[in-house]
Amino acid sequence: MILLVEPDVVQARVIRQYLESNGQEVTVRRTAQTALDAIDQHVIDLAILEPQIGLHNGVEFLYELRSYPEWDKTKVILHTSNPAVQADEFQQAFKLLGVEDILYKPQTKLADLLRRVNTLLKAA
Amino acid sequence: MSDSHMQAIAAQFRTPLMQIAQLAQHKPADALEQIQAVTNYAIKMAEVYSWHSTQQQLKLEPLTASSLLYDIAQELDPIAKLYECSVQVRLHEANRPVLGHRQTLKDMLVLLMTGVMQSLPPEQDRQLVLGAHRSAFGTVLGVFSESLELNQQTLTTLRRLRSKSYHPAPTMLAGHHAVSLADQLSRSLQAPLKAFRHEHLPGVGSLLHTSQQLRLVNA
Numbered sequence: 602m603i604l605l606v607e608p609d610v611v612q613a614r615v616i617r618q619y620l621e622s623n624g625q626e627v628t629v630r631r632t633a634q635t636a637l638d639a640i641d642q643h644v645i646d647l648a649i650l651e652p653q654i655g656l657h658n659g660v661e662f663l664y665e666l667r668s669y670p671e672w673d674k675t676k677v678i679l680h681t682s683n684p685a686v687q688a689d690e691f692q693q694a695f696k697l698l699g700v701e702d703i704l705y706k707p708q709t710k711l712a713d714l715l716r717r718v719n720t721l722l723k724a725a
Numbered sequence: 726m727s728d729s730h731m732q733a734i735a736a737q738f739r740t741p742l743m744q745i746a747q748l749a750q751h752k753p754a755d756a757l758e759q760i761q762a763v764t765n766y767a768i769k770m771a772e773v774y775s776w777h778s779t780q781q782q783l784k785l786e787p788l789t790a791s792s793l794l795y796d797i798a799q800e801l802d803p804i805a806k807l808y809e810c811s812v813q814v815r816l817h818e819a820n821r822p823v824l825g826h827r828q829t830l831k832d833m834l835v836l837l838m839t840g841v842m843q844s845l846p847p848e849q850d851r852q853l854v855l856g857a858h859r860s861a862f863g864t865v866l867g868v869f870s871e872s873l874e875l876n877q878q879t880l881t882t883l884r885r886l887r888s889k890s891y892h893p894a895p896t897m898l899a900g901h902h903a904v905s906l907a908d909q910l911s912r913s914l915q916a917p918l919k920a921f922r923h924e925h926l927p928g929v930g931s932l933l934h935t936s937q938q939l940r941l942v943n944a
Contacts, residue, residue, distance in 0.1 A: 615747040682743050707746030
């Protein structure tokens with residue numbers, strides 16, 4: 602199952618529908634806490650994370666995720682609309698937190714996102 | 726205009742543009758109505774900023790809450806579908822005409838309702854009320870719901886951090902930009918947004934004063 606962490610309702614629906622129409626099983630959460638709950642309740646193979654989450658930012662979420670040994674290896678892709686993430690300091694921080702790839706909206710098309718998801722899931 | 730202010734405005738327009746970009750990729754023919762709704766919302770935001778920059782004086786006129794709210798509900802229909810919400814108009818002893826500026830009031834309530842819809846988590850009840858009721862000092866018009874994440878404290882935080890932060894409302898997941906714009910419009914009507922209750926439902930709205938002209942005519 603894929604966990605999509607996206608605070609925008611409309612974008613979350615579009616991404617979920619696209620992935621599901623291409624054979625993926627997706628669960629959507631809008632906050633860091635509910636995303637952690639989802640990881641606790643389901644077997645999550647991959648998380649797609651928009652780091653600009655309202656109540657907690659994505660870095661805090663990742664720190665918390667990686668603090669649990671059972672989730673240390675959960676694959677994570679960043680899918681962000683925030684150009685600030687392109688800064689070197691953020692890139693390095695996210696790589697240290699085990700982020701597999703950083704994809705930018707809207708430059709990354711849904712088809713490209715799917716391709717990356719499929720590649721990571723096959724490699725698991 | 727400060728750099729942080731410009732960044733905050735840019736961030737506000739990023740969301741609807743991202744939505745359009747995503748909607749256009751997956752089943753674009755089905756998404757046309759949704760793209761139209763998002764586009765109209767972005768245009769409304771641009772119009773509000775444009776209007777603010779010219780600081781026009783508002784000419785107030787007598788209005789009836791019922792005609793205004795039913796008009797707004799119709800305008801909100803595409804946005805409500807986009808966010809999978811339902812909007813009900815409820816009037817409670819709101820027959821007295823109020824003094825306001827029709828277009829500004831409409832824009833204010835449309836933006837407020839849109840911000841509330843954007844903020845609702847998917848699992849929460851998505852029934853919203855566009856309500857008007859008489860109070861001791863006039864008529865309250867606003868948005869009400871059991872699911873509201875918006876309260877007086879959030880409004881205070883929004884006002885304090887306006888244009889200083891990308892995310893000025895830590896208690897709202899999304900929709901804070903639209904609510905902030907609605908707040909600015911309500912201030913131009915000299916009816917700033919406040920927390921009210923409508924038939925026991927919590928919400929946020931503006932208190933508009935009764936039009937004295939028609940009261941004298943009706944006397």
